[in-house]
Amino acid sequence: MNPVVDKPELAEPYMFAWLAANGLGVEYTRSKKDSLFYRDADGAEVEVLDLVGGYGSTIHGHNNPELVEYAKSLLDAGTPIHAQFSRHPYANDLAWTLNTIVRRELGTDEHYQVIFANSGAEANEVAIKHAEMDRVLKIGEALAEVEAHIEAAIAAAAAGATVDASPLPGSTLDEVVAALRAANTERAATPPVYLAPNGSFHGKLAGSIQLTHNVSYRTPFSAMAAQCRFLPLEPDAVADAIAAESRTLLDLAVDGDVIRVVERPLPVISAFVLEPIQGEAGIRILDADALARVREVLDAAGIRVIVDEVQSGMGRSGAFFAASHLGLRGDYITLAKSLGGGIAKAAVTLIRSSIYRTDFELLHTSTYAKDSFSTLIAARAVDMLEADDGAAYRKAAERGDKLLAMLNSLREEFGDVVKDVRGKGLMTGLEFHDLSDSESDILAEQARGGLIGYMFSGYLLREHNMRVFPTASATSTLRFEPSIHITDEEIARAEVGLRALIGHIRAEDGKALLG
Numbered sequence: 001m002n003p004v005v006d007k008p009e010l011a012e013p014y015m016f017a018w019l020a021a022n023g024l025g026v027e028y029t030r031s032k033k034d035s036l037f038y039r040d041a042d043g044a045e046v047e048v049l050d051l052v053g054g055y056g057s058t059i060h061g062h063n064n065p066e067l068v069e070y071a072k073s074l075l076d077a078g079t080p081i082h083a084q085f086s087r088h089p090y091a092n093d094l095a096w097t098l099n100t101i102v103r104r105e106l107g108t109d110e111h112y113q114v115i116f117a118n119s120g121a122e123a124n125e126v127a128i129k130h131a132e133m134d135r136v137l138k139i140g141e142a143l144a145e146v147e148a149h150i151e152a153a154i155a156a157a158a159a160g161a162t163v164d165a166s167p168l169p170g171s172t173l174d175e176v177v178a179a180l181r182a183a184n185t186e187r188a189a190t191p192p193v194y195l196a197p198n199g200s201f202h203g204k205l206a207g208s209i210q211l212t213h214n215v216s217y218r219t220p221f222s223a224m225a226a227q228c229r230f231l232p233l234e235p236d237a238v239a240d241a242i243a244a245e246s247r248t249l250l251d252l253a254v255d256g257d258v259i260r261v262v263e264r265p266l267p268v269i270s271a272f273v274l275e276p277i278q279g280e281a282g283i284r285i286l287d288a289d290a291l292a293r294v295r296e297v298l299d300a301a302g303i304r305v306i307v308d309e310v311q312s313g314m315g316r317s318g319a320f321f322a323a324s325h326l327g328l329r330g331d332y333i334t335l336a337k338s339l340g341g342g343i344a345k346a347a348v349t350l351i352r353s354s355i356y357r358t359d360f361e362l363l364h365t366s367t368y369a370k371d372s373f374s375t376l377i378a379a380r381a382v383d384m385l386e387a388d389d390g391a392a393y394r395k396a397a398e399r400g401d402k403l404l405a406m407l408n409s410l411r412e413e414f415g416d417v418v419k420d421v422r423g424k425g426l427m428t429g430l431e432f433h434d435l436s437d438s439e440s441d442i443l444a445e446q447a448r449g450g451l452i453g454y455m456f457s458g459y460l461l462r463e464h465n466m467r468v469f470p471t472a473s474a475t476s477t478l479r480f481e482p483s484i485h486i487t488d489e490e491i492a493r494a495e496v497g498l499r500a501l502i503g504h505i506r507a508e509d510g511k512a513l514l515g
Contacts, residue, residue: 022451023458023515031062034482034490036467049490050467053481056279056311056427059338059396060384061483067341070380071373079372084365091116091370094379098350101386102333105324112333112350115361116370120310120336121203123347124273127306127332128207130351130360131271132192132226134304137357138267139188139249146184146251146264150177153252153259161257168250168261180250180261187266193245194228195238195272195303199281201473202273202308211273213281214473226270233286235293238272242301245269271304271332276322277312282474283422283429288326295328304355306332310347311427314338315385316481318397318425325424331355341381344374395484400425402488403480406495410502417502419476426484430498431477432456432505442510450475456501459513464497 009016019025028048030037036048050062060067095114102112115130117123157163157173165171168179194211196202202211207225212218229245231237248263272294278284298305307330312322314335319325321333336347345368368374385392404423407430411418420431435447446452453470456478460466471477482490504512 022454023462024454026461033061033485034058035062046465048461048465048467049493051480051482051494052467052469053426053483054337054342055469055479056316056481057337057340058342058483059314059316059392059426060341060381061485062342064342064384066384067343067377067380071343071377074373074376079376081368081371081373083372084367088370088372088375090372090379091375094348094375094382097379097382097386098335098348101320101382102329102350105319105321106329108329111353113353113356115349115351115364116375117336117347117349117366118345118368118374119203119347120308120334121205121208122366122369123310123334123336123349124202124208124211124306124308125205126349126364127334127351128194128211128226128271128273129364130349130357131304131306131332133357133360133363134355135192135267135270142249142264142266143184143188146180146249149252150180153177153254156254156257156259161254161259163259164261166261173259176259176261177252180252184249187247187249190247190266190268192226192270193268194226194270195241196228196230197233197274197278197286198230199278199284199473200228200230200273200275201278201280202275202310217472228273233274233290233294235290235297238294238297242269242297242303267302269301269303271306272298273306273308275308275310275312276326276328277317277424277427279311279427279479280472280474282431282471282477283427283479285422285424286326288328291326291328304331306330306334308334310334310336311481314381315393315396315484316425316427318393318400320385320393322424322427339378339381340374341377341384344377346374346378348378392484396425399482399484399486400428403482403486403491403494404428406491407480407498410495410498414502414506417505423480426480426482426486428480429471429477430480431474434476435505438508438510440508440510442514443505443508446510446514447476452476453478455513459504459515460497460501462515464493464500466494466497 026038028036028038036050037045040046115126163173165176168176170176200213202208209221210225211228213230229241245268247266247268249266251262251264253262307323331352333350340346407421411421419433422429435443438444446455453475457469468478471479
């Protein structure tokens, strides 16, 4: 017999070691509703209350029976997963269902075209790529108009018009035109810019990482794609940013018998990108009034708005779109996570028909996007939310209110430890006061290193079989994103674990928390 040899960890070994050091390196072998299961050293199955929910991916719970049975039936029937460049009526059906929801919740009769993807980051990449394509084509259209005006100027010069070359060099029309074209070639190559509120998170791909505010994620890759300006959600700040990025093209205008050099706007800002509820920034709901004023500024400047509903959408807020609570209708809307029903990888980007560039479909494709399996699962997951006149949305709101009430009771009782509770529906956060100056060296060190939330998570898993994680860019905030099936008993169980955690924090008992 060959001896048993331990295999070194090659699948993201640093991450595995880090998880193990924080007591989070658990192999889960089964899942159901809001529970994950693992085997202990004796082989006995241990149930863990999962309040992470795939970072918002399991609105219907883990391995929802209806979705699992449907998935089995699709595979048993031999559904053609790889049938690219063919007709996909099921994708069109899902697109129409999503449009029906858009009309109901966001109050518009305009259709949205739908591009399919595999993940939230990819859906956001689709949106920013389309917005940039739109910007580039607008520049091309503007340059074509400039050329038409040059032809008109040449005709006017032939009829006796004189040339006012200022501010360009040259005295003849030919010299002015040559200088104008050279200047416009340089100006048209101005790199694009995106705008986003402080705290934004939109993925970790080469493009989307630039829209993620956390500098530790973004900085190593800052040279790879278009840059983003992060701003307070205030109209004056947005207006100032737009003014700072203002650029122009040069044009010619015939003014009577004089040909003059004039300026026309050059689009530089591709889009403003936001989450209605900022997930990784600590579960922060955008202010509706401030957002409305910002939208007025953006609309006046002709800047598109990309609404990232990857984590907040699919009914989690108590409505299909969290943006509906804010009165916000995006030019682009992205969905993923729970769109796959917790068992498939599915994502979509919705694009207003009036701004849609049809050639984009030839420039952005994906092997697995729009495949029959994931798309049909997504359609069923949406149908389940819409069933019984949207009973799932009401359930998300009711369960979310129950969870928020529990968390708020902790804040009221332990205000010296719990700083704030935020959220809507089943997307909530519990923020702790900063512990950087704690008398406990362990707590202070973990807080200063930005790891305090992961230490709390390790404690809750180890001592209470309860799974929560902090938000990525605000690690003193624990997130709670369970399914609509979470029970009163499970919420009470979470309260027991959190009370114990707060007790140790209050006692500054870092050793107990670190284990």
